[in-house]
Amino acid sequence: MNASPSSLAVRCTAVQKHFGGNEARVQVLRGVEFEARQGEITFLVGPSGCGKTTLISVIAGLLDPSDGEIEVLGHRHGQLQGADRVVFRRRNLGFVFQQYNLLPSLTAAENAAVPLMADGIPRNAAVKKAAELLDRLGLGSQVNAMPRVLSGGQQQRVALARALVHEPALIICDEPTSALDHKTGESVMQLLATAALSPQRAVIVVTHDNRVFHHAHSIAHMDDGRVTHVETQRP
Numbered sequence: 194m195n196a197s198p199s200s201l202a203v204r205c206t207a208v209q210k211h212f213g214g215n216e217a218r219v220q221v222l223r224g225v226e227f228e229a230r231q232g233e234i235t236f237l238v239g240p241s242g243c244g245k246t247t248l249i250s251v252i253a254g255l256l257d258p259s260d261g262e263i264e265v266l267g268h269r270h271g272q273l274q275g276a277d278r279v280v281f282r283r284r285n286l287g288f289v290f291q292q293y294n295l296l297p298s299l300t301a302a303e304n305a306a307v308p309l310m311a312d313g314i315p316r317n318a319a320v321k322k323a324a325e326l327l328d329r330l331g332l333g334s335q336v337n338a339m340p341r342v343l344s345g346g347q348q349q350r351v352a353l354a355r356a357l358v359h360e361p362a363l364i365i366c367d368e369p370t371s372a373l374d375h376k377t378g379e380s381v382m383q384l385l386a387t388a389a390l391s392p393q394r395a396v397i398v399v400t401h402d403n404r405v406f407h408h409a410h411s412i413a414h415m416d417d418g419r420v421t422h423v424e425t426q427r428p
């Protein structure tokens with residue numbers, strides 16, 4: 194695929210990450226080279242513990258790298274500080290966590306509307322837009338349900354709606370189809386694929402689910418803290 198460098202949403206160069214120090218030091222990322230392009234879905238795959246969640250957390254700015262360079266949507270890591278960094282992340286990033294992280298006291302639609310309300314959109318308009326998106330994800334009858342009454346797969350789709358609702362330029366998903374049956378997993382990936390078709394948007398998906406590999410434009414294989422090879426394909 195002959196995309197120009199300007200279409201890169203994410204570029205990681207020689208990224209290292211360790212936790213702890215001295216005898217407790219754990220080296221998790223050992224010089225990661227990784228790219229994600231706009232208008233594409235990039236999968237990140239590899240054995241449990243190889244560093245996938247750590248890498249996407251560093252890309253999302255939730256963790257600082259120990260060394261190396263990370264550029265996200267034209268901004269180098271460290272270029273934005275404090276409140277600017279928080280606002281940049283809030284506006285431009287949608288993140289689906291493995292554990293969903295829904296707020297227990299808000300309804301499904303209110304949870305999905307959080308990024309809009311955080312950006313100053315009035316509550317009613319934000320909840321209406323979130324409810325429409327939940328409907329497209331097959332949760333139209335659950336918009337007013339509390340998270341505790343939803344199944345794991347339903348909570349996962351609310352988390353996905355929360356990541357998509359503010360139309361961010363970079364969407365990062367950690368195992369978005371792991372709790373879903375094949376049919377629902379396929380429809381969630383279809384929605385992500387539609388989102389990724391925007392030339393201004395990139396999607397990164399960490400997954401073990403080889404049933405959905407055909408949706409990827411590019412599959413980066415990780416092992417022991419490095420990207421070992423990248424496959425490109427036409428989804």
Ligand SMILES: Nc1ncnc2c1ncn2[C@@H]1O[C@H](COP(=O)(O)OP(=O)(O)OP(=O)(O)O)[C@@H](O)[C@H]1O
Pocket residue numbers: 212213219221239240241242243244245246247248
């Ligand atoms: N805060 C931390 N402190 C110490 N070690 C950590 C920390 N976070 C992650 N690790 C270690 O880093 C390694 C990589 O973890 P990570 O969650 O990135 O792997 P993964 O490839 O996403 O695994 P999985 O597919 O099982 O989710 C693991 O050995 C983990 O124990």
